[in-house]
Amino acid sequence: MNIQEVIKKNKLEPLFTQGTFGIEKESQRILKDGHISKTDHPSEFGNRNFHPYIHTDFAESQMELVTPPLESVEEVSRWLMAIHDVSLQTIPEDEYLLPTSSPLYMPADEDIKVAKLDRAKDVAYREYLVETYGKRKQMVSGIHYNFEFHADFIKALYGQKTTDISLKDFKSRVYLKLAHNFLRYQWVLTYLMGASIETKPEYFQENQIPEDIPDGLIRSLRSSKYGYVNNEDVFVSFESVEEYVKTIGQMVTDKKLIAEKEFYSNVRFRGGNSAQEILKNGIAYLEFRLFDLNPFAPFGITTEDMKFIHYFLMYLVWTETEVGQEGRAIGKKMNHVTAFEHPHSESTYKEEGIQLLEGIKQMLVELGIDTSIVEEKIAAFYNPSLTISGRLASIPREEYYKWVLDQAKAYKAEALERPYALRGFEEMELSTQILLHDAIQKGLHIEVLDRHDQFLSLRYQDHLEYVKNGNMTSLDTYISSLVMANKVVTKKILAKEGYVVPASKEYTQVEDALRDYSLFEKKGFVVKPKSTNYGIGISIFKDGANETNYRKAIEIAFEEDTTVLVEDFVHGTEYRFFVAGDETRAVLLRVAANVVGDGEHTIKELVAIKNNNPLRGKNHLTPLTLIELGKIEQLALDEQGYTVDSVPEEGTTVYLRENSNISTGGDSFDFTDDMHESYKKIAVGVAKAMGATFSGVDIMVDDYRIPPSEENPGYGIIEANFNPAMMMHIYPYQGQGRRLTLDVLGLLFPEMEIKGE
Amino acid sequence: MNIQEVIKKNKLEPLFTQGTFGIEKESQRILKDGHISKTDHPSEFGNRNFHPYIHTDFAESQMELVTPPLESVEEVSRWLMAIHDVSLQTIPEDEYLLPTSSPLYMPADEDIKVAKLDRAKDVAYREYLVETYGKRKQMVSGIHYNFEFHADFIKALYGQKTTDISLKDFKSRVYLKLAHNFLRYQWVLTYLMGASIETKPEYFQENQIPEDIPDGLIRSLRSSKYGYVNNEDVFVSFESVEEYVKTIGQMVTDKKLIAEKEFYSNVRFRGGNSAQEILKNGIAYLEFRLFDLNPFAPFGITTEDMKFIHYFLMYLVWTETEVGQEGRAIGKKMNHVTAFEHPHSESTYKEEGIQLLEGIKQMLVELGIDTSIVEEKIAAFYNPSLTISGRLASIPREEYYKWVLDQAKAYKAEALERPYALRGFEEMELSTQILLHDAIQKGLHIEVLDRHDQFLSLRYQDHLEYVKNGNMTSLDTYISSLVMANKVVTKKILAKEGYVVPASKEYTQVEDALRDYSLFEKKGFVVKPKSTNYGIGISIFKDGANETNYRKAIEIAFEEDTTVLVEDFVHGTEYRFFVAGDETRAVLLRVAANVVGDGEHTIKELVAIKNNNPLRGKNHLTPLTLIELGKIEQLALDEQGYTVDSVPEEGTTVYLRENSNISTGGDSFDFTDDMHESYKKIAVGVAKAMGATFSGVDIMVDDYRIPPSEENPGYGIIEANFNPAMMMHIYPYQGQGRRLTLDVLGLLFPEMEIKGE
Incomplete structure (x- = not known):
């Protein structure tokens, strides 16, 4: 079949350009002097046995960051960014992630700690690796790129097939073609993106640079024959799935490999937990493993390079050629040759490289896709200093x-700059960003x-939960949110349960409200429209009011709503109690936007000084809000x-x-530890009466140090809020932050034993 | 204290006019010939032991309908109406409620069945009554009127007290004054509202009319000395709470009363389960027991009369007088005299009556309350035929x-006229009315x-539940409603769980949609604006489309919305599945508004004929909607x-x-029993995937008789709805109605073992 024609004839271009992508990236944790950290993998990351995003690779210091399978490289970039943010915010303050594949300083063998895994077989495997390859080779980090075509694309191609073949086998055939051509042309990627340029005696188990390595810098030690490759007696056939499974099985039987996963090819067939499964189900997707960490990219690889790799892979299927076994063997050699080249030297295979890239460019033109990324790569063939290794080699050695x-x-500084946000998910609400942070971490x-x-699904093993807007x-039950949304119903229920709730009367007619004046005359009361929230139309009379002012207040309130409440005024200070389950997990005092004079600065200047706080910003992008003038x-x-x-x-x-309100520049003060326990219990009781697990209970408290008594309850419930705000507690203006997102996760997944802070 | 002055000075008028009210009304179930029914109390009413609204009084045939305590007589009227609707709709088709206090035909003693109660002590008490008073007296029905002043009124009065007294004792004092004056002036109510006008030999255990009863009609047999009164040797003092408790206790000790509740005064102190509790806590409220059923009132008493009684009671406290023991004894005699008067004769105490009513009128004027009700009562003193007994006596005897x-x-006809509604709650949604109906019934x-x-609280013993909008x-969990509200999230979840969901793609640019033409080209698909609902801008291609038509459809859709969906077309007919818990309880087919020709009538006429169906109406006041033209x-x-x-x-x-849509005149057909079980199970699975207990699942089904198969699923989930409509299932256009409200109650209160129909 001529695949290009099939795609064009059947207008499969939109399906051809789609796919599923995933990145695995290893990184060494280092100290500020560049030496590898000797600390354990942080316990904040929970259990490595099941962690989908953050585990350890060979060494305890070697983090492996994994994105889930995603539908675009842009999405992969966002996830990589997010997982990095979480990792960098969680590792000890004095640790960093090494942005190069090779360690700057190779530790002594006895200082290389093998990852402390729970499962015996994981430990045994690493011990075997130490014996077979030595520890040092394992300390080099890289990136694996996983790619799968859109299932509908394969199906559509299959629909045009001319031979008698099952869909499963057809699919494997497509991936075999891709794998074959990749093995032939992988050197192009090593040329463009190789980045482990140093060769040093301590990189080798023998403490000596092998003689056949050229002096000075090279394009990629990791992609060279001294990289992470199997011994020379390991041969696995890529000819067909059957051959692959057979030969890899033979290698294991012959003890040349301890397990299938020890087969370190730059392409791996994926689709199950064993080669047998691939045989049964066909190849599901491919894993490409030859990428060095790009130190110019904060997350080891740029979005552009991920996109380029995608085009490269598409082209290897788009092209009519499919190389055979010989071609694959040549490809391997070419890759090793390329790896040993000096970063500033021209490629030995420049002509072939340019030809291939021109082919990719032509394909993109036919697909209607922008070609600028490929053009940059072509330029790098004419000018080797534009390659990643070339750019690294241009840095003076003594400064490297x-x-x-x-x-x-x-x-790291970038990841810590806005700790209340999660890059990659920045258009979501802050509370959801923090929840995502914690969910990734755990x-x-x-x-x-x-x-x-703001809709997430979270899963631990078979336990699936959905979360919207953070909590x-x-x-929570459906009705509990509806109860809290209805202030009249809330009050009736709380009053019935014996809580102190300011009594209120509802009016739909000015005259009815005026007739009842005598009911309020002598006590403190508040007149307010039933359904406004921002203080509009509210009049407060702390010690009663004369009839004229009462009438005025009623009329003002009726301008805002058709129903008006006259409510008892409650003395005291309003605190927000955040209840999660059986506990009040945070108490907050909110104070209106203010500045405190110093006898020197003008109010304008004081506001500017206060606004300097990096927690203050606009548009809900920060926990606190800029004070406006x-x-x-x-x-x-x-x-x-x-x-x-x-x-x-x-x-x-x-x-x-x-x-x-915090949203108009108010300050937030944490009172969690100061507030008398009895009020925290009241808040929990209120939440329970609402049937709520999460509730933000607003209580007026006379004196937060003195518990309520029979004669003087000393408090009044203002309201209970569903979906209560969390950010103001997590990042208060003053006092200790309360990581409520961990409480949410802890209550959702009790089996994980997540503890709030 | 001069209470009037205190009220005026402290502007207590609004508080004075408030109160809590409750009515208990007995009624005999009768057959159409007027004879008392011999059937058991209907089992649909659940268990009499705990029923708060509907139980049996003395006889099995004697229903007692009880309103909860309510804050206005209007509210009491509404509840009385609702409880009557439920009762009349539930009793056998050929039974009615007797609107008079006295039975038209007194059954033979052996035919009077004492209420079949579970508790031994309830049975024993009734047996004692039979022995002491005979069965016949017990067959007379009446109304009890419960009244309590607003607590704040009593407190405000208490604040102005001049003596040293506790609030509890002060409160009792107010009610004692009311009781004392009531006992003196109750005859006024008997004059105005007496309504048991007949005296017949069979009313008396001796089968003989006592000699001292005048011939012919009287004002009230029930309020006379032959009414429901204790034997003459029973004396209970009303002088003080202490005296009351002491003397009533003495009567029980002396076996003149078997229990406190056997004390049949026209006023009773209330506030606990025993006189001792009243002694401890003071009088909480008063019960007035002398009211005959008013046959002119559908529910035994008119709102106006309840209002008048309230004014009457207010006045007895408002007046400066408080009668002593002698006055009370006189009052009792005056009441008995009045009871024996002929309904058309002038009151023996006309002058006093008018004076009292003028006092009430004056009070109302001072409180700013309309006096017309009292004026009517004054008129009735000048013209006895305006009293209830007078009006009854005016009916020719032979027609009576x-x-x-x-x-x-x-x-009964009125109560059955709109069985899909509940009078008294008619401004609520129909589904809530039906739910209330069932909740009252059970x-x-x-x-x-x-x-x-539409916010209700429902309680069974200590088990409290809240319900909004019927279900x-x-x-249901909070998140399940949010999942269902988000169609994109719903689809993702259902697809992941393996359900057939039409795939759809979203576009915000015409070009993007056109580029994807090849994705849809060959299959059935629907192009639609994201957010319109009434078919506007939608193009359906059941078997693919050429590019020109595709482009046209896309352009049309973009005229209606900035986002356009292209969705897989699903073959079949859309059914609504109502899932409650683990079951699909109803399946409905909705058909667009239509008429079927008969070769005779015009479409206009056919619509008019179809609109004649009493289930069709406007503004959601009926289960079906009028077809418009x-x-x-x-x-x-x-x-x-x-x-x-x-x-x-x-x-x-x-x-x-x-x-x-039913709301635009569509027809609804019940398919619950016709639909293949497998689709009902799918609907339950969909609801479970949503985490929902109640869900309205819309499914396209190819053939409702044929189950889905591997090759041909034969269905596609359109959407799942939270708070699904119930009325269209309860009252379909054709087919069996499904009482889903009973399912709601049954699932909420499993311990009550309520069965859906």
């Missing part, structure tokens, strides 16, 4: 280690079901006799807002 | 029984937490070559709509 370490530090299988709608889960704030200042240019006395607090 | 029976039948404690928001409950319908006719004046051939179905 410092440069590598500076890269490592800069990448090793839950994550699927973002709807980014825009909307199966742990707009109309409302100026009005507030005016009422207190200030202007923005006033210089308040030292210690004087000047409020810029009446409402204490 | 027929008139009573006609009333009974009319009241004896759940109901509180309407928010009428407008939003604690049985508006623009959309005329357009639909036009497209089929009809006008409203066309006469379609016999058997031809003419559709007036393209969409099959």
Whole structure:
């Protein structure tokens, strides 16, 4: 079959360009001096046995970061970024991830700690590797690139088949072609993306640079014959799936390999836990393993390079050629030759390389895809210093280690710059970003079901849970959210359960409200529209009001809503209690936007100083909000006799807002440890009365140190909120942050024994 | 204290006019000939032992209908109406509720069946009553009126007290005054509202009319000394709570009463299960027991009379007088005198009556309350034929029984007229009305937490549940409703679980959609704007389309929305599956508004005939909707070559709509028993995948008789809906109704063992 024609004739271009992608990336944890860390894999990452994203490779210091299978390389990039953020934020403060494949300093053999795994067979396998290959070779890190065509593409191709073949076998045939051609042309990738340029005696178990390695820098030690390859007596056939399975089995039988997974080819067939499964089900996808870490890329590989690799792989199927066994053997040699070349030298196979890339370019043109990425690669064939190894080789040798370490530090600094966010998921709500952070850290299988709608699925083994907006889960009942959404119902229920709730009356007619004036006359009360939330239309009378003011307040409230509440005023300070399950996990005091005078700076300047806090920002991108100096704030200042240019006395607090919302520049103070236990218990009781697992209970408390008593309850429940905000507790303005997202995960997955902080 | 002054000075008028009210009303079940029914209390009412609203009084045939305590007489009226609706819809088809206090025909003693109660002590008590008073007296029914002042009113009064007294004792004092004055002036109520006008030998155990009863009609046998009163040797003091408790205790000790509850005063102190509790806690409220059933009122008493009684009670506290023991004794005699008066005769105490009513009127004027109700009562003192007994006496004697029976039948007909609604709660959604109906019937404690928001609390013993909109409950998780609300997430989850879900792709650019043409080219597909619902902008290609038509469809869809979906077309007919728990409890086929021709009538006439169905109405007040003949319908006719004046051939179905919504006149056909079990199981599986207990699953089914197979699944899930509609299943256009509200109650309260139908 001429595949290009089939694709064009059947308009399969959109399906051909789709696929599933995944990256596995190894990295050594290092100290600031570049030496490899001797600490254990951080316990915060939970159990390595099941962690889908973060485990250890050969050495205890060698992290392996794995993305799930995803539908685009852009998506893979986002996940790589996120997993890096989590990793870099979790490893000890003085540790970094080495951005090169080869260690800067190879530890003494006795200092290389094999990963401390639980399962005996994992440990045994690593011990075998030490014996067979020595420890040093295992310390080199790389990237594996997994790729699968869209199932519908294979099916559509299959529909055009001219021979009698099953879909399973047909699919394997497509991947065999890809694998065959890859083995022939892999050297192009080594030329363009090789990046383990150093050769040093301590890299070799014999403490000596092998004689056939050229002096000075090379393109890729890792892709050379001294890289992570099997002994020369290992031969596995790629001719067919059957041959592959047969020969790999033979190698194991002959004890030339201890297990199938010891077969270190740059291409691996995937599709099950054993070669036998591949034989049964056919090849599901391919794994390409020859990529060095790119130190210029914060996550070891750039999106552009992932995209280029995709084009490269597409082309290997698109092309009419399919190389045979001989061609594959030539390809291997060419790759080794390329690996030994000096990074600034021209490729030995420049002509073939350019020809191949021109082929890719032509394919992209026919598919209507932008060709600029391929053009850059072509340019790198004309100018070797544009390759990754070339760029690395251009760095003065004496500055190279410092440069590598500076890269490592800069990448870590970037990951720590906005610890309240998770790069790769930045268009989601902050609370969802933090929840994703923690879910990645603890090793839950994550699927973002709807980014825009903050909808996640989380899975641990067979236990599946859905989460929306950070804490909307199966742990709350449908009706509990509806109860909390209805303030009248909430109050009725709480009052019936014996909680102190400010009594309120509802009116739909101004006259009815006026007729009841005497009911309120002498006590503190609040007049408010039933359904507004931002303080609009609310009048507060702390000690009663005369009839004129009462009437005015009623009329103002009726301008905002057709139903108006007149509610008892409760004395005290309002605190937010975050209840999770049977516990109040955080208590917060919110204070309206303010500055404290120092007798020197103007209010404008004080605001600017306060806004310098990196936690303050706009548009909910940060836990706290910038204080503005707009109309409302100026009005507030005016009422207190200030202007923005006033210089308040030292210690004087000047409020810029009446409402204490964090979203209008308010401050948040953690009171979790200060609040008297009895109020925390009340909050839990309120949540239980609502039937809620997660609830943000707003309580007015007279004195947070004094418990309620029979004569003086000292509190009043304002409301209970479903889907309560978490960020303000996690990153308060002052006081200890409370990692509530861990509580959410802990309650959702009790079997994982996740502890909140 | 001068209470009037205290009220005025402290502006307590709004509090004084508030209170808590409750009605208990007894009624005999009768047959159409007026004889008392011999059937058992219907089992549909569940267990009498705990039923809060519907039990039996003395006799098995004697229903006692009880409202909960409510905050206005209007509310009491609504509840009375609702409980009557439920009762009248539940008792056998040929039974009615007797609207008079006295039976029309007193059964022979052996035919009077004492209520079949479970508890031995209940049975023993009734046996004692039979022995002491005979059965016949017990067969007379009446109304008890419970009243409590607003707690804040008592507290406010207490705040103005001039003596040293506890709040509890103060409260009792207020109710003692009310009770004392009531005992003095109760005759006024007997004059105005007495309604057991007949005296007949069989009413008396001795089969003889006592000699001191005047011949002919009287105002009230039930309020006379031959009414439901204790033997003459029973004396209980009302002087103080202490005296009351002491004397009533003495009567029991002396075996003059078998129990406290045998004390049949027209006023009873309430506030606990025994007199001792009243002594401990004070009087909580009063029960007034002297009211005859008013046969002119469908529910035994009119709202106006309940209101008048309230004014009457208020006045007895408002007045400065408080009668002593002598006055109370006089009051009792006056009441008995009044009871014996002929309904058309002037009151012996006319002057006092008018004076009292003028006092009430004056009070209402001072409180700013409309006086018309009292004025009518004053008029009745000038014209006795305006009293209830007077009006009854005006009915020709020979027609009286027929008139009573006609009333009974009319009241039942009214209750059955709209069986899909519950009078008293008619502004709520129909499904909530039906749920309330069933909850009242089964004896759940109901509180309407928010009428407008369809929010109920239901309680059985200590088990409390909240329900909103008929089936939003604690049985569904918060996240399940959110999953169902998000169609994209729903599809992802269902596809992952292996259900057949039409695949769809979303586009925001015409070009992107056109580029993917080849993805759809050969299969059936639907092009539709993402968010329109009424078929606008939708193009359906059942077997693929050429590129021109595809482009046209895409462009049409983009005219309606910025996002367009191209979705797999699923063959078949759409059915709605209502899943409750582990079962599909109803399956419905919805068909667009249509008429079937008869070769005679015009379409206009056929619509009118079809609209005659009492289940069809407007504004969601009925289970089905009237078919309109508006623009959309005329357009639909036009497209089929009809006008409203066309006469379609016999058997031809003419559709007036393209969409099959019930709300636009569509028909609903029950398919529950016809649908193949396998699809019902699929629907349950879909609901489980959503985590839902209640879900309305829309499934396209190719042939409802043929189960799905490996090669041909024969179905496709369209969507799953939370809070699924119930009315269309309960009252379908054709086929068996499915009482889904009973399923809701059954799942919420498994311990009650409620069975759906």
